[in-house]
Amino acid sequence: MHGRVAIVTASALAVALAGCTDQANGGGAGSRDQIKVVGSSTVFPFTTIVAEQFVEKTPGVKSPVIESTGTGGGLKLFCGGVGAEHPDIADASRRLKRSEYAVCKANGVVDILEVPIGLDGVAFAEAKNGPALPLTVIDLFKAMAAAPDGKPNRARTWQDVNPALPPTPIQIYGPPATSGTRDALAELILARGCEALMPETVALREKNPDDFAQKCTRIREDGAYVDAGENDNLIVQKLQSNSNAVGIFGYSYLEENKDRLNGLAIDGVAPTYDTIAGNRYPGSRPLYLYVKKAHLGAIRGLREFLNLYAASWMPNGPLAAKGLIASPPDVRARAAAIVSAATTLDPRTLP
Numbered sequence: 001m002h003g004r005v006a007i008v009t010a011s012a013l014a015v016a017l018a019g020c021t022d023q024a025n026g027g028g029a030g031s032r033d034q035i036k037v038v039g040s041s042t043v044f045p046f047t048t049i050v051a052e053q054f055v056e057k058t059p060g061v062k063s064p065v066i067e068s069t070g071t072g073g074g075l076k077l078f079c080g081g082v083g084a085e086h087p088d089i090a091d092a093s094r095r096l097k098r099s100e101y102a103v104c105k106a107n108g109v110v111d112i113l114e115v116p117i118g119l120d121g122v123a124f125a126e127a128k129n130g131p132a133l134p135l136t137v138i139d140l141f142k143a144m145a146a147a148p149d150g151k152p153n154r155a156r157t158w159q160d161v162n163p164a165l166p167p168t169p170i171q172i173y174g175p176p177a178t179s180g181t182r183d184a185l186a187e188l189i190l191a192r193g194c195e196a197l198m199p200e201t202v203a204l205r206e207k208n209p210d211d212f213a214q215k216c217t218r219i220r221e222d223g224a225y226v227d228a229g230e231n232d233n234l235i236v237q238k239l240q241s242n243s244n245a246v247g248i249f250g251y252s253y254l255e256e257n258k259d260r261l262n263g264l265a266i267d268g269v270a271p272t273y274d275t276i277a278g279n280r281y282p283g284s285r286p287l288y289l290y291v292k293k294a295h296l297g298a299i300r301g302l303r304e305f306l307n308l309y310a311a312s313w314m315p316n317g318p319l320a321a322k323g324l325i326a327s328p329p330d331v332r333a334r335a336a337a338i339v340s341a342a343t344t345l346d347p348r349t350l351p
Helices: 010-017 044-057 071-078 098-106 137-144 180-197 201-207 209-217 232-241 251-256 273-277 302-312 329-341
Strands: 036-039 089-092 112-127 172-174 225-227 246-250 261-263 284-292
Touching: 036 044, 036 071, 044 089, 044 251, 044 302, 071 089, 071 098, 071 180, 071 284, 112 180, 112 232, 112 251, 112 273, 112 302, 112 329, 137 180, 172 180, 172 232, 180 201, 180 209, 180 246, 180 284, 201 209, 232 246, 232 251, 246 251, 251 261, 284 302, 302 329
Parallel strands: 036 089, 172 225, 172 246
Antiparallel strands: 089 284, 112 246, 112 261, 112 284
8 A cells, every 4th residue: 555655765756757748826726736735744654545545435536646755954945945846735743933034935935825734742751661761751851952051062861861760871873964853853852841840041031042052952962962863663673772762753653653663751741542642742843735726726636635634633533544644523623624715824923
């Protein structure tokens, strides 16, 4: 089944689209004859499932082309312009930023649907025979921040971070800077730990965001934190070969590998479906699709693909079986209405 969805590199994609008729820019019909999706590695498995169902339910349609580029990289491609050479959808594991929308607008991408598809968690995990570290947001901030006390981070073991923890070396495999999971890690975990440890930084976030980022969310680069790229499966493999290491990825990957990994509790709350759905787990976050309205009437099957997505994110739907956590009923209803009416986002609400 998985092989029915086309997954290509950027160079192959450029060749494939070179001969496309570009009518999306003018709102015409029948331009590129397959849907193009880029973006989040966390959302990628969910979009792949919908794409597989779309091919099954739509005779004669070509398989959507789906690239796992990371949220930041995907939104950069998405905002490159309107037309057949540009993606129709960006998967995102965080909201579009106002600065990214400005790039979109400069390139003519102004009418954008923002569709929340469900919830996920920034999960911390270890091998089944790992040390079962009982971590807090303060512990994680002190372990991962580049300069948690204004000086370069010298902590080498978890005991250096917190005397109650074992003298296990700090080795964390996590997402790269282009990943929405990395952005969520900064916002949901590091920023919270920083503010809890140093309450004076709460005001700094609004007064001087750049200074706040330097103090609170910049991740160390001395080898304790290892950028594992956009392939979350690689992190799973590394945890199995190093039982003392900690990995960071979306909850769906933890759920998919629960026979090999244990989720680590943060502030006493384990990453589970119920704790994330109830917003009790500190790493809970919404996931999104961003869609170009101009492409809805031009790219064959795009509307039907979105309708199928909306029918798949229910609590007992196929995406939940893959690890997506259903949004509350009111959020699901609002998202379905956005898809149905092609309602575009108000950029004034963006962060």
